[in-house]
Amino acid sequence: xxxxxxxxxxxxxxxxxxxxxxxxxxxxxxxxxxxxxxxxxxxxxxxxxxxxxxxxxxxxxxxxxxxxxxxxxxxxxxxxxxxxxxxxxxxxxxxxxxxxxxxxxxxxxxxxxxxxxxxxxxxxxxxxxxxxxxxxxxxxxxxxxxxxxxxxxxxxxxxxxxxxxxxxxxxxxxxxxxxxxxxxxxxxxxxxxxxxxxxxxxxxxxxxxxxxxxxxxxxxxxxxxxxxxxxxxxxxxxxxxxxxxxxxxxxxxxxxxxxxxxxxxxxxxx
Amino acid sequence: xxxxxxxxxxxxxxxxxxxxxxxxxxxxxxxxxxxxxxxxxxxxxxxxxxxxxxxxxxxxxxxxxxxxxxxxxxxxxxxxxxxxxxxxxxxxxxxxxxxxxxxxxxxxxxxxxxxxxxxxxxxxxxxxxxxxxxxxxxxxxxxxxxxxxxxxxxxxxxxxxxxxxxxxxxxxxxxxxxxxxxxxxxxxxxxxxxxxxxxxxxxxxxxxxxxxxxxxxxxxxxxxxxxxxxxxxxxxxxxxxxxxxxxxxxxxxxxxxxxxxxxxxxxxxxxxxxxxx
Numbered sequence: 001x002x003x004x005x006x007x008x009x010x011x012x013x014x015x016x017x018x019x020x021x022x023x024x025x026x027x028x029x030x031x032x033x034x035x036x037x038x039x040x041x042x043x044x045x046x047x048x049x050x051x052x053x054x055x056x057x058x059x060x061x062x063x064x065x066x067x068x069x070x071x072x073x074x075x076x077x078x079x080x081x082x083x084x085x086x087x088x089x090x091x092x093x094x095x096x097x098x099x100x101x102x103x104x105x106x107x108x109x110x111x112x113x114x115x116x117x118x119x120x121x122x123x124x125x126x127x128x129x130x131x132x133x134x135x136x137x138x139x140x141x142x143x144x145x146x147x148x149x150x151x152x153x154x155x156x157x158x159x160x161x162x163x164x165x166x167x168x169x170x171x172x173x174x175x176x177x178x179x180x181x182x183x184x185x186x187x188x189x190x191x192x193x194x195x196x197x198x199x200x201x202x203x204x205x206x207x208x209x210x211x212x213x214x215x216x217x218x219x220x221x222x223x224x225x226x227x228x229x230x231x232x233x234x235x236x237x238x239x240x241x242x243x244x245x246x247x248x249x250x251x252x253x254x255x256x257x258x259x260x261x262x263x264x265x266x267x268x269x270x
Numbered sequence: 271x272x273x274x275x276x277x278x279x280x281x282x283x284x285x286x287x288x289x290x291x292x293x294x295x296x297x298x299x300x301x302x303x304x305x306x307x308x309x310x311x312x313x314x315x316x317x318x319x320x321x322x323x324x325x326x327x328x329x330x331x332x333x334x335x336x337x338x339x340x341x342x343x344x345x346x347x348x349x350x351x352x353x354x355x356x357x358x359x360x361x362x363x364x365x366x367x368x369x370x371x372x373x374x375x376x377x378x379x380x381x382x383x384x385x386x387x388x389x390x391x392x393x394x395x396x397x398x399x400x401x402x403x404x405x406x407x408x409x410x411x412x413x414x415x416x417x418x419x420x421x422x423x424x425x426x427x428x429x430x431x432x433x434x435x436x437x438x439x440x441x442x443x444x445x446x447x448x449x450x451x452x453x454x455x456x457x458x459x460x461x462x463x464x465x466x467x468x469x470x471x472x473x474x475x476x477x478x479x480x481x482x483x484x485x486x487x488x489x490x491x492x493x494x495x496x497x498x499x500x501x502x503x504x505x506x507x508x509x510x511x512x513x514x515x516x517x518x519x520x521x522x523x524x525x526x527x528x529x530x531x532x533x534x535x536x537x538x539x540x541x542x543x544x545x546x547x
Contacts, residue, residue, distance in 0.1 A: 006490045013411060016411075026531065038413025038443075039415075039417065039445065040412075040414075040416050040418075040441070040442065040443045040446055041404075041412070041413045041414050041416050044413075045413060045414065069373050072362070082455050086373045086414045086441065087358060087360055087414070089358070089360075089361075089381045102358035129463075138282065138284070138285070140309065140310055140314055141314070141357045141358060141437075141471070142309050143310065155482070163414075164414065164440070164441060167437070167440040167441060168357055168437040168469060169309070169467040169469060170307075170308050170509055170510050170511070171471070171509060171510060171511040171517065172308070172309075172508070172509060172511065173309055188436055195517060196415075196441070196442065196443055196444070199472075200515050234443075234444065236300075237514060238472060238513065238515045238518075238538070238539050239514055239515070239516040239517075239518045242515060242518060242539050242542045242543055242546075245539060245540075245542075245543035245547075246543055246547060255514075255517065255518055255521060258518060259518055259522045259524075259525055260525060262518075262522045262526075262529075262546055263522050263525035263526035264526075265546070266522070266526045266528075266530055266531060266546060267526050
């Protein structure tokens with residue numbers, strides 16, 4: 001079963017002069033992590049909202065985990081599907097971080113012991129144990145973003161939708177988010193991430209969907225984006241440019257692999 | 271003309287710990303000063319305090335002195351001269367404007383500028399941020415990156431003498447980042463105080479004249495970005511760390527220790543390639 005399928009999807013906001021998205025067609029398989037790239041206003045966040053049934057297509061069909069979103073609301077999808085918003089405040093309303101994480105599973109009717117165990121696990125994974133009893137609004141914005149990610153991860157979704165998950169995060173936490181995305185994929189989840197962070201994209205994503213003016217203008221493996229993408233919507237990250245400058249084999253894309261290749265060459269093994 | 275913080279402590283309302291704990295720094299006019307620190311180090315709070323919004327608007331307790339041209343921004347009275355840009359642009363909209371143009375005109379109109387001056391200044395600010403084509407859009411329908419540019423235009427229109435910006439590029443695309451870098455440089459060249467809190471070292475490395483590293487509410491390192499970014503001290507005690515290339519260099523050194531890989535780290539692509547070729 002595909003995790004997400006867009007069949008010739010168009011969407012026009014009420015009263016808008018032109019559609020935000022047009023003739024969008026792609027499918028995402030379980031275990032796949034795709035990035036959505038594009039300039040500001042290209043339609044990236046609209047695409048995520050359609051996948052979460054926060055919006056419904058004005059043309060074509062969006063299928064989530066094998067079923068069309070027609071006539072369904074976000075709460076019908078919640079659990080198996082989760083979205084972490086670009087503005088974390090859009091989804092944070094509980095009075096403690098721990099309660100925030102417990103909300104989704106409680107709505108799904110999980111037993112309290114399972115909710116507690118899973119919340120604790122996700123808090124630990126995201127380094128949020130120390131702030132578990134704090135009010136989400138008392139946390140700095142980057143940490144609120146991690147809490148929003150935690151609320152998305154806590155139900156173990158099969159389709160994880162992320163809108164700028166690394167924006168404003170420090171280097172250590174950007175790396176953590178990349179690792180968490182890889183773990184979710186290894187677990188069989190499909191991930192669709194809107195991002196302007198090239199290093200995160202190179203580290204965590206296998207596939208690049210590029211939007212321009214509401215149309216899908218490229219759908220390619222991450223390797224091809226990293227090899228050819230120079231003037232595109234998202235420039236390749238600095239580590240890739242170093243690899244290119246040194247003439248390392250194309251296809252090495254993660255920082256650890258590039259470091260390994262450079263070290264081998266300096267040690268005379270490469 | 272300088273923004274100065276001396277021994278500043280700040281506690282958020284209801285908090286038992288000091289978010290700023292003896293922070294001292296100077297941000298001269300005509301330069302871009304970059305605040306960097308690990309998550310929760312206090313960079314955002316430092317901007318709130320420097321803008322005078324904390325504690326006047328946020329509540330909480332402040333100790334120590336803050337001076338912008340010998341005035342305490344905490345006393346108010348710098349409206350229209352000091353531009354504070356929050357990390358969350360949606361929070362900064364007036365909420366009463368129906369178009370992008372009106373949003374950018376909001377502060378000048380409230381300051382009582384003559385209408386011709388408002389028109390000229392708003393059009394110029396929209397042009398500068400690449401927003402002319404969006405002037406008639408409802409701000410509430412914009413994307414995150416577009417909104418970030420509107421908020422910047424709404425400050426630029428005032429020609430502020432001091433800019434305090436919190437992660438101003440976090441939602442911007444590559445073109446928007448380049449444009450904002452140019453804007454910050456030209457505002458500094460005009461003689462403004464420009465202070466940016468950002469965790470994006472790859473972007474700020476090419477923008478900043480001065481780097482102040484903040485940990486646990488205190489400035490622990492300050493100096494030229496090139497030297498600090500190439501050093502090891504910026505990685506200690508939780509970071510914030512340096513550029514992607516410096517991170518790669520540390521990963522290379524751990525795998526192939528020796529004089530060719532030892533610090534100072536290369537900070538940009540060209541110097542890394544030159545060193546390892």
